[in-house]
Amino acid sequence: MSALTERAEETTAPAPSAPAGTAAGYRAGRTLPLRVELVRQLKRRRTLLMGAVLALLPFVLVVAFAIGGEPEGGNTRINLMDTATASGANFAAVALFVSAGFLLVIPVALFCGDTVASEAGWSSLRYLLAAPVPRMRLLWSKLIVGLGLSLAAMVLLPVVALAVGSVAYGWGPLHIPTGGTLDPGTAAGRLVVIVAYLFVSQLVTAGLAFWLSTRTDAPLGAVGGAVGLTIVGNVLDAVTALGDWRHFLPAHWQFAWADAVQPTPEWSGMIQGASVSVTYALVLFALAFRGFARKDVVS
Incomplete structure (x- = not known):
């Protein structure tokens, strides 16, 4: 009887190397790799559709200029649109100009x-967390991939526009509306600066959308809420009665990148705009992580 008892105790005793409540070999840092999340998002129909829209916009602009003739800015004000067909670099800058306010x-x-x-809408969020994927790792993976795709979208538009514009209007210097030119190498560098600033200026929209995404199970509510509040910011910036209070609105600085399209770029506006956007974004990202860590996930 004693031998049978000892054998029974050996078979029922837990393995000393297995951590309690987790599977053997489990590593939290290896759950939901960025590569896996990126592939999942790239395969989604909305990603492909958004990429197609941004890639087609330069072709639409070329057709519009071909039908309407040379762009005219009127006699009262000279702007970037007046030089849209001067070169591929000008065309790329104009493509950013017409899309920065809303499309991007x-x-x-x-x-x-x-x-x-x-x-949450697919009811797969709770299963991801039960895999288990730690909440903070899940949010970091989602946020990094979301920001990466956003940056890719902003790079895609000027790259396609530069290629299309160079074919349609020729490769050459960037003509400054107020006079003078920038050689192609300098113009390419300025376009990189513009894209970088546009990305930083949109971080507040990213933070708002990401925070709403952690608060609702309806994707349309999070996306629509972020777009709607961004539009509200643009409307408030148009209210001149607010005076200097508009300087605290991210929308007030959305076209500060135009200072880079000058013989000598002016950085003060872009620095102020980037500071405002990053400040709002950090607060919103912190709220998203803090709220999701305490949220009772049932979807």
């Missing part, structure tokens, strides 16, 4: 606002 807001709100809320 949409991919940022979409990629950062849909990411967590869509998992």
Whole structure:
């Protein structure tokens, strides 16, 4: 009897190397790798559709200029649109100019606002967390991929526009509306600066969309809420009665990148705009992580 008892105790005793409550070999840092999340997001139909829209916009602009003739800015004000067909660099700058106010807001709100809320809408969020994927790692993976896709969208537009514009209007220097030119190498560097500033200025939209995505199970609510509040910011910036209070609105600095399209770039506006956007974004990202860490996930 004693031998049988000892054998029974040996078979029922837990393995000393297995941590309590977790599977053997489990590493929290290896759950939901960025590569896996990136592939999942790239395969989604909304990602492909957004990329197609941004890639087609330069072709639409070329057709519009071909039908309407040379762009005219009128006699009262000279602006970047007047030089749209001067060279491929000018065409790329104009493509950014016409899309910065609204079109580029949409991919940022979409990629950062849909990411967590869509998992909740599919009722797969709780299964991801039960895998188990730590909450903070899940949010970091979602946020990094969302921001990466947003940056890719902003790079895609000027790259396609530069290629299309160079074919349609020739490769040459960037003509400054107020006079003078920038050689192609300098112009390319300025376009990189413009894209970088546009990305930083849209971080506040990304933060707002990501925070809403952790608060709702409806992806459309998170994306639409971020876009709607961005539009409200643009409307408030147009209210001149607010005076200096408008300097605290991210929308007030959204076109500060135009100072880079000068013989000698002016950085003060872009620095102020980047500071305002980053400050709001950090607060919103912190709220998203803090709220999600305490949230009772049932979807």
